[in-house]
Amino acid sequence: MDFFAQQATARQRSARLLTVFGIALLLFLTFLGALPALLHHVWGLCSGVGWQWVWDWRVFALLAGGAFLVLLTGAAIEWVNLADGGAALAARLGAEPLSSSFRDEAAQRLRNIVEEMAIASGRAAPRVFILRHEPALNALTAGRRADDAVLILTRGCLDRLTRDELQGVVAHEFSHLLHGDTALDARLVALLSGLLFIPELGVDLLRAGWSEGTDPQTHEPTSGPTPLLILAPFALLIVAVGYVGFLLARALQAAASRQREFLADASAVQFTRNPAGLAGALAKVAAAPGDRLGGTAASAKLGHLHFVAARRSILLDWFSTHPPITARLAALEHPAGQPASTGRIPLARSLADLATVRTELGSFVGAAVTPGAEHVTYSQRLLASVPPALLGATRSPSSAPAVVLGLLLSRDEARHAAEFDLVRRTAGAALADQLPPLAPDITKLHRAKRLPLLGLALPVLQSLPAPAKASLLAAARALAERDDEVQLFEFALLKALERHLAPRRVATVQGLRQAFARPTVAHFARPIAVIISACARASTDSHEQAVRAFQAGTAYFSGIMHLLALAPAADCGLDAVSPALDSLAAAPEAYRRVLLAGCARAVGFDRQVSQDEAELVRAIADALDCPLPPLLGVE
Secondary structure, eight states: OOHHHHHHHHHHHHHHHHHHHHEEEEEHHHHHHHHHHHEEEEEHHHHHOOOOOOOOHHHHHHHHHHHHHHHHHHHHHHHHHGGGGGHHHHHHHOOOEHHHHHSSSSHHHHHHHHHHHHHHHTTTOOOEEEEOOOSSEEEEEOOGGGGGGOOOOEEHHHHHHOOHHHHHHHHHHHHHHTTHHHHHHHHHHHHHHHHHHHHHHHHHHHHEEEEEEOTTTTEEEEEEOOOGGHHHHHHHHHHHHHHHHHHHHHHHHHHHHHHHHHHHHHHHHHSSHHHHHHHHHHHHHHHHHHEEEEEGGGGGGGHHHSSOOOOOOOSSTHHHHOHHHHOOOOOOOOHHSSGGGGGGOOOOHHHHOOGGGGHHOOOOTOOOOOOOOOHHHHHHHHHHSOOOOHHHHOTOOOOTHHHHHHHTTTGGGHHHHHHHHHHHHOHHHHHHHTTHHHHHHHTTGGGHHHHHHHHHHHHHHHTSSSHHHHHHHHHHHHHHHTTSSOOOHHHHHHHHHHHSSSSOOOOHHHHHHHHHHHOOGGGGGGHHHEEEEEEHHHHHHHHHHHHHHHHGGGGGGGGGGGGOOOOGGGSSHHHHHHHHHHHTSSSSSHHHHHHHHHHHHHHHHOOOOOHHHHHHHHHHHHHHHHOOOOOOTTT
């Protein structure tokens, strides 16, 4: 199977369908505004009066504008509801955190698979939730951003799937995370909620026209019309027109979702190099067609989030959010070519020639970098090499903060007593007392294992109460700044903690506008120059070499080359890189991936990649929310 060609095709189709979605929404609002004139014309034809076209722009603006405001209100309400992240949605669905509720062998197997996938993909492990009372085979990812996304699986997945099949399902959901589908899905949920808000208003009007209650004397149920019943015809019209728009949007949403599912299937097989695992899970779903999700999880507006369709539409496939399982199985069982024919060079070999970064590290410009089976093997070896007690500590809310602070301890044991005292003063004695037993194992860890261990602890830390998160951040900053100089690893750890644990801004109308805005790349010229300058200077001490590395890194930004200049060494240190990364957090994903390609090309300009350079690129990738798989040859 030519996975890269299939991914590119799926993205192009998704982009076209989303454009059609916007055009259809505009046409629907236009139709709604013109509806009175159309009804007047139809009435004239039916009554024999003949053609009577009466147009009033005020009526058109009132109806179309009013419908748009109603839609916007519904979308904004749902967008605010999604602001609390995937964990809040998991709670709404009745899912339970894996860490606190499940201790059996199947749950441990799932933890291992998720941790392997997280390390292999270069991203923090997502929080995992289980729909305990759902025997059906299904899963979904949810969250407005990748750093607050969660993975939700049914209990049926744990009980009925083999390890390979469960790995295929998890890889499929990870592919959605890596391709930024969670952000797209959140927008679709908000838009569909806004469209559904219109017919729901009509239903509320109908209910208001008929009262139901209890007779105070006989205590018998009573019902009857109210004065608002006069609005029933208008309410029925709202319901009918509203559902027309909603169904149109559902059809387009389903079409876009189907392309994303093919993309995720292709990426999952590229991830695991085991088509039989994913195919086996799909075959088990096909063998039990009566198993379907129930309750809130089966809501129509959430349908595109699932691994397989929660409900199969009876209206052909127009409203089915997933391709038929037979089509997905056919794509897996009848490959069009071999992965090797794509020309992709494994990351382990890419260190020999990082100048061709777009080919060898994947196309950062138009696609996420999907890890391969070699990265899963690497992650399995890494997890096996970590002391079991230390690995277990990262999974516990009581000890995970100590593991993270332990990563910041000096390798000189003589300094540990002063560092423990610093933690005691900033975060309390309880946390400080957990450090001494963990310190020996942590200080012996190879440098390449430290950021992956942090990634495993982050989902546990996200479940901590706000005061505990604040104390942990304060202690981490104190440890990193104790010698008045923040090292590269300390910088990467602090940025990751701040991104995942710092309080989120309250959702606002401005935030909603920014979520759908598309600023130009020129708007980010200054932070782009700072970031690529830091990478160029990290690879060499020579100013001339830094200039050439900078030019190589900025070659991807040919449209704004006149705005980019190599920053002096004093102006592109970590204290300048941090605010630049914060500014770029608002940039569209395509810009961030181009920047990451430029960074990789700048550090690889001299054909050598040190651990410092690899760590810098990984820190930038994490801050830009563009996960980068491990560079396998770096020591």
